[in-house]
Amino acid sequence: MVENRPFGTLLSHLVVLFGVLIVCFPVWITFVAATHDQAALLRPPIPLWPGSHFFENMETILFAGVRSSRSAPVAVMLLNSLVMAVGIAVGKIAISIIAAYAIVYFHFPLRMVFFWMIFITLMLPVEVRILPTFEVVSNLNLLNNYGGLIIPLIASATATFLFRQFFLSVPDELTEAARIDGAGPMRFFWDVLLPLSRNSIAALFVIQFIYGWNQYLWPLLITTEESYYTVVMGISRMLNVVDAAAEWNLVMATALLAMLPPVVVVIAMQRQFVRGLVETEK
Amino acid sequence: MQKRVTFDNRLLPYLLVTPQLIITIVFFIWPAGQALFQSLLREDAFGTSSEFVWFENFVRVIEDESYLNSFRVTAIFSISVTVLSLAIALVLAVMADRIVRGGTTYRTLLIWPYAVAPAVAGALWGFLFNPRIGVLAYGIESIGVNWNYFLNGDQAMLLVVFASAWSRIGYNFVFFLAGLQAIPRSLIEAAAIDGAGPARRFWTVIFPLLSPTGFFLMVVNIVFAFFETFGVIHAVTQGGPSKATEILVYKVWSDSFRGLDLGGSAAQSVILMAIVVGLTVVQFRYIERRVHY
Numbered sequence: 241m242v243e244n245r246p247f248g249t250l251l252s253h254l255v256v257l258f259g260v261l262i263v264c265f266p267v268w269i270t271f272v273a274a275t276h277d278q279a280a281l282l283r284p285p286i287p288l289w290p291g292s293h294f295f296e297n298m299e300t301i302l303f304a305g306v307r308s309s310r311s312a313p314v315a316v317m318l319l320n321s322l323v324m325a326v327g328i329a330v331g332k333i334a335i336s337i338i339a340a341y342a343i344v345y346f347h348f349p350l351r352m353v354f355f356w357m358i359f360i361t362l363m364l365p366v367e368v369r370i371l372p373t374f375e376v377v378s379n380l381n382l383l384n385n386y387g388g389l390i391i392p393l394i395a396s397a398t399a400t401f402l403f404r405q406f407f408l409s410v411p412d413e414l415t416e417a418a419r420i421d422g423a424g425p426m427r428f429f430w431d432v433l434l435p436l437s438r439n440s441i442a443a444l445f446v447i448q449f450i451y452g453w454n455q456y457l458w459p460l461l462i463t464t465e466e467s468y469y470t471v472v473m474g475i476s477r478m479l480n481v482v483d484a485a486a487e488w489n490l491v492m493a494t495a496l497l498a499m500l501p502p503v504v505v506v507i508a509m510q511r512q513f514v515r516g517l518v519e520t521e522k
Numbered sequence: 523m524q525k526r527v528t529f530d531n532r533l534l535p536y537l538l539v540t541p542q543l544i545i546t547i548v549f550f551i552w553p554a555g556q557a558l559f560q561s562l563l564r565e566d567a568f569g570t571s572s573e574f575v576w577f578e579n580f581v582r583v584i585e586d587e588s589y590l591n592s593f594r595v596t597a598i599f600s601i602s603v604t605v606l607s608l609a610i611a612l613v614l615a616v617m618a619d620r621i622v623r624g625g626t627t628y629r630t631l632l633i634w635p636y637a638v639a640p641a642v643a644g645a646l647w648g649f650l651f652n653p654r655i656g657v658l659a660y661g662i663e664s665i666g667v668n669w670n671y672f673l674n675g676d677q678a679m680l681l682v683v684f685a686s687a688w689s690r691i692g693y694n695f696v697f698f699l700a701g702l703q704a705i706p707r708s709l710i711e712a713a714a715i716d717g718a719g720p721a722r723r724f725w726t727v728i729f730p731l732l733s734p735t736g737f738f739l740m741v742v743n744i745v746f747a748f749f750e751t752f753g754v755i756h757a758v759t760q761g762g763p764s765k766a767t768e769i770l771v772y773k774v775w776s777d778s779f780r781g782l783d784l785g786g787s788a789a790q791s792v793i794l795m796a797i798v799v800g801l802t803v804v805q806f807r808y809i810e811r812r813v814h815y
Contacts, residue, residue: 248720252617259614260631263691266646269657273649286655335541342538349526354539361550363802367749367771368794371778371787372553372560380548395545408525415527425529454639457755457775472639476757480646488655495645502637508629514633514696 269501274298274493281488297493306478306490313492317471321453322501324389324470327495328452329445331394336517337437340403341429362397366458374461384465393458398520399444405519406440407433443516446509450502554795560788579789588765591772591792596769599683600747604740607687611694612736616724618695619702629699632693640689641753647685648758651677671759675766678759682767685758686751694739701735702728741805748797770794 269288273281276291305311342348343355366373373392382388410433418428459470469477475498478491508511546787561579565572583589618628635643652660653670662669671677705728715721752771761768761776768776774794778787 245720249620252620255617256614256621256628259610259617259691260594260628263632263635264686266643266650269650270646271646283656286657286660321592324748335545338538339542345525345528345533346531346538348532348535349665351535354543357551358542361546363798364550364795365798367752367774367815368791368798369550369553369557369793370775372556372791373549374778375549375556376553384605391545392549395542395550400542404789405529412525415525419527419529425531425534429531450637454637454641454753456639456641456756460756461779469638472641472753475645476641476753479744479757480760488649488652492649495642498642499638502639504780506634506637510630510633514700517696518700 246436255275265522267496270495273489274496276489278487278489293489294493297489298497301490301493301497306487306494311474311478312466312469314465314471314474316499317469317474318467318497318501320386320389321470321472321498323386324455324459325449325501326454327386327390328393328455329448331390331445332396332399332448333441335394336399337434337441338429339404340400340407341433342402344404344407345425358397358400361395366393370457370461370503377462384468386468387472388462389459389468390452393452393455396448399448401440401472402440402444402519403437406437410436439474439512439515440519442512443519446505446513447516447520449505453502474498527728531781537590545607555797557791560784561792563788565786575785575811579785580793583786583793586786588768591765592768592770592773595679595765595767596748597700599679599686599751599769600744600765602679602683603690603747603751605744606735607690607694607743608739610687611698611739614691615695615698616700616728618699629696632695635689636692638689639665639753640751641757644682644754644758645671645683647681648686649682651681671763675763676761678763678767682754682759685754686747690743690746694743697735697739699734701732705731738805741801745798745801745805748801749794 272290274288274297275294275295276287277293280287280291300306303313303315305313311317339354339358343351351402376385377392380388382391397509414432415428418432423431454472455470456472458478459468459473460476463469463473471494473492475491478487478494562576562580563572564575568752614628614632621628637644650656651669651671653659653672659669669677671681678798709727709731710723713727718726748769749771751769752775755769755772756775757768759767761772770790771794774787775791778782
């Protein structure tokens with residue numbers, strides 16, 4: 241601090257605390273709503289303090305689902321989201337790290353063509369090519385299965401760039417030493433490059449897990465069977481019928497479960513997360 | 523771009539790029555090409571015959587009043603989200619930067635909304651502002667304002683802006699805080715010795731030095747508001763009431779899957795692609811400049 245201003249420091253604390261309160265307020269209300277029964281929420285003003293129906297609500301949504309929207313049990317949706325998020329994160333990392341390895345460590349014709357083809361995907365998010373991509377996926381029989389949820393989303397220019405950037409910073413002496421010791425390209429990759437990339441992989445995993453978990457438009461397009469719904473899109477289906485039946489306590493309990501895994505990942509792996517954020521935006 | 527020391531192998535590099543390349547071609551480049559191609563065709567309603575019509579679809583889209591409305595809505599929406607989330611994050615970051623102890627605790631407390639999906643954020647805020655049972659709606663009603671975002675377009679817009687801005691505060695906060703901490707303390711101390719108070723120091727020293735971060739965040743947030751907020755709109759307002767929150771991405775989706783207007787939705791896709799390309803170019807040119815800063 242430049243000057244010692246106790247009053248200024250106090251003011252800073254107050255402003256930041258106020259910000260934290262605003263940011264946390266919606267989640268608090270969601271939590272409170274998830275702990276009451278349906279009747280308590282329909283009598284305004286709605287409660288601001290938790291009730292006693294939390295475990296009951298959780299049991300209902302996890303194993304039976306929300307009746308008014310005829311949804312699948314939320315446990316199934318959570319499993320689907322988990323499969324999708326882990327599949328996307330692992331798939332992206334796997335295919336980008338080998339592609340980046342080829343582009344940085346080998347000299348071959350068409351290298352730059354491939355690089356630019358991968359680069360272009362940065363400018364083609366799902367949102368701008370909705371219908372044709374849907375047609376491709378349906379022609380490949382990938383509707384309503386995990387393959388369709390995962391594979392079309394695992395090509396990633398950002399991940400390839402990140403690894404390319406990192407490989408370029410690895411000293412050439414390591415490669416030379418490996419070659420002198422007689423290591424071939426795959427041996428070098430497994431025994432030298434992969435262990436060195438550990439931090440980048442962890443950072444990328446956090447970012448991509450959240451990306452995969454929070455996918456919305458994509459599962460909405462390609463799943464019509466409830467057994468493949470992910471939890472994030474499941475919520476919106478509940479919202480769109482909720483006004484008729486108003487089981488808000490169950491919808492909010494589902495919302496709580498939908499945000500819990502990614503939030504826990506971000507907080508538990510905060511260092512890798514911040515690193516990943518900063519690096520993928522370079 | 524490449525290593526001085528490389529491996530010699532004819533086949534291996536191709537094998538290594540193949541998985542990425544196949545997915546890129548099948549799911550990115552081919553569909554984008556299809557969109558480009560379809561945007562120049564007119565198909566009849568049954569998809570049995572198509573006719574090459576050059577730019578007729580684009581003309582039709584641009585002259586369509588509902589498309590222009592969607593453009594306006596998108597502009598208002600993305601500017602509001604960007605300004606609101608940047609302003610709040612900047613204030614919080616500046617305050618957190620002043621605090622010597624506990625800075626990281628605050629970061630933890632502010633960072634997590636990034637992990638909440640836009641659709642879920644929409645559900646949270648939709649519940650708070652629900653005209654019948656929402657806490658905030660109750661508060662607004664009690665001061666005499668008639669609140670119902672299902673009927674009032676401006677209120678619906680306000681709601682989706684809040685939900686989207688909320689989910690971006692943590693992200694912007696992280697970058698602003700990092701930017702602030704990268705400013706050399708000596709500069710701020712020099713300004714203080716010259717007699718500049720905290721406000722003066724902020725506007726003449728800190729703010730200009732933070733502007734590259736701010737510009738970067740502005741572009742990233744506009745991209746977010748344009749393309750990643752589909753979930754908020756779809757979950758909360760469905761583009762309504764009477765198209766008051768129908769952003770471009772939502773309109774492409776609803777025209778493709780509800781309206782079944784192939785040529786028109788393809789033309790819209792192509793326009794969106796042009797916008798992404800434009801924004802990406804801006805982002806990259808800026809990054810090049812940042813190196814010299």
